[in-house]
Amino acid sequence: MHQPANALPGHAPASRPFESLQPWGWSPALAEVCQDRCPPGAEPGRVVAASRGLALVQTATGETWCAPTGRFRARLQAEDLTLCAGDWLLLERPPGDGRASALDLLPRGPSLTRQGASGRPQVLAAHLDVVFLVMGLDRNFNLPRLERLLALAWGSGARPVVVLTKADLAGEAGPFVARVEGVAPGVAVLAVSALTETGLDGLRACLPPGATAVLVGSSGAGKSTLLNALMGEAVRRTREVRASDGRGRHTTSLRELFRLPDLGCLIDTPGIREVGLCAGGADLDSTFSDLAAWAASCRFRDCTHGAEPGCAVQAALAEGRLDPERYGHYLRLRREVAFEAARSDARLWREREDKWKRIGKMLKQMKKERP
Structure with a gap:
């Protein structure tokens, strides 16, 4: 309740x-x-x-x-x-x-938006202060997926915080935290356990009274278990993760806002299977702030960081300062955002054309009906 x-x-x-x-x-x-x-x-x-x-x-x-x-x-x-x-x-x-x-x-404040299955942007939660990106320290651990979620979180205008759940299963969480910090520069990373309550105070500190956060992650990441621990009661049903592949089943079917005791509000969301990026809803410069810093030194302002001369990103890649895998992830996400922007523009043009066609037909019909 x-x-x-x-x-x-x-x-x-x-x-x-x-x-x-x-x-x-x-x-x-x-x-x-x-x-x-x-x-x-x-x-x-x-x-x-x-x-x-x-x-x-x-x-x-x-x-x-x-x-x-x-x-x-x-x-x-x-x-x-x-x-x-x-x-x-x-x-x-x-x-x-x-x-x-x-x-x-009322006008929306910072909102988390992804590309919906219909090709249209889908707002998942509104008026946010914090986006908790939840990932389990088991087979749920996936850095490329985290980079996608970070792009959505930065694009929302709220503050991203990475929450690594199931710390009690990891033995030593330090190496996992270090790997996450490598792909999420400047983002707070918390290793927590709902079972032992390790790290929950750090999570509570991110959500003072009056603030609003959202839990985002894939099925089996431990979002509902985390919510129950913060609420102090079982407000969400949970299921065990399959041992064979580390995947969980959807126990949350509705995005719902809860007010936490003596804290702010927390929005729980169903597990996200597809993290689609949409133009305007993703911020790659903040997600890949290391690349953005190098890109500022490129010779050409519109450098694509491919084969152009004087590319500072390519120089960082050649000198070993930039991980080739991270560079590849950046290029893939940038292409996806560009594709969705072009598709959105084409859809808007079609909708405008259809609208004016309908108006034209209506005007013709009105002329015919005049005495």
Whole structure:
């Protein structure tokens, strides 16, 4: 169960900053936006979970289910938006115990976005301060996958933190931490164990009251077990990882926001099978900050770090300062982001053409119907 917010009698006045929502991430910046956009009788609420057009929302007076109004639903469809855990909405409640209506979506802060199966960007969680990249110290340990997750985390605008779970199985976690630090310069790396509670205090220090983090990783990484340990109770069902291949099964099917005791909010997500990068949602320069530093010394500003003369990245590669495998990962991810950007541009052009064709047909039909 989610911890209920401190109850307030009735609806909080629009002029007040909804203090009871501060543990859920409410901030002065959101209060200012809300004051400008909140109609009389409406109130803000944070999306705890969203599924099939409905959203479970935490308000100043507790949790409630809501559905977008027709006008708001049309706007979401027109702007290709889907509600997600962490969003802030403006709600209107009918008299009695009827379901609330969602009127508007407050502007999103730092958000984690990946390339969806449909080829469109998919927002996984919104209004984030920290992205916990979770990887187990067993057969789940995979540095190339971590580099992909780092690109998403840096692209979100939130602070990435690598969490190495199952430290009790690793014997000595130091060598694993060193390997991760080699591909994640400047990123905090924590080795933790939910079983022995090793390293959990370091994790708690990253999530003070009012902050929001998201757990991201593949199935079997230990995200739900970690959440249960931080909550102090079993709020997520867990399953054992198969010994044959080290893989876990999906125990989380819904992205859901939890408020941790005496801490901030934590969004748990299902295991990510495919870490698709999308243009605008991935930050390769921060992920490969060592390459970016060398690239700043290249002779040409548009250097592709291939065969151009005066390429500082190629010089670092030749001198052994840059790992060839890391360079190869960088090139592969850069090509993927460029491909997705081109595909997105082509899709937008097709959608615009289809839109104007529909408008043209409608105008012709209107002319025919004129007397």
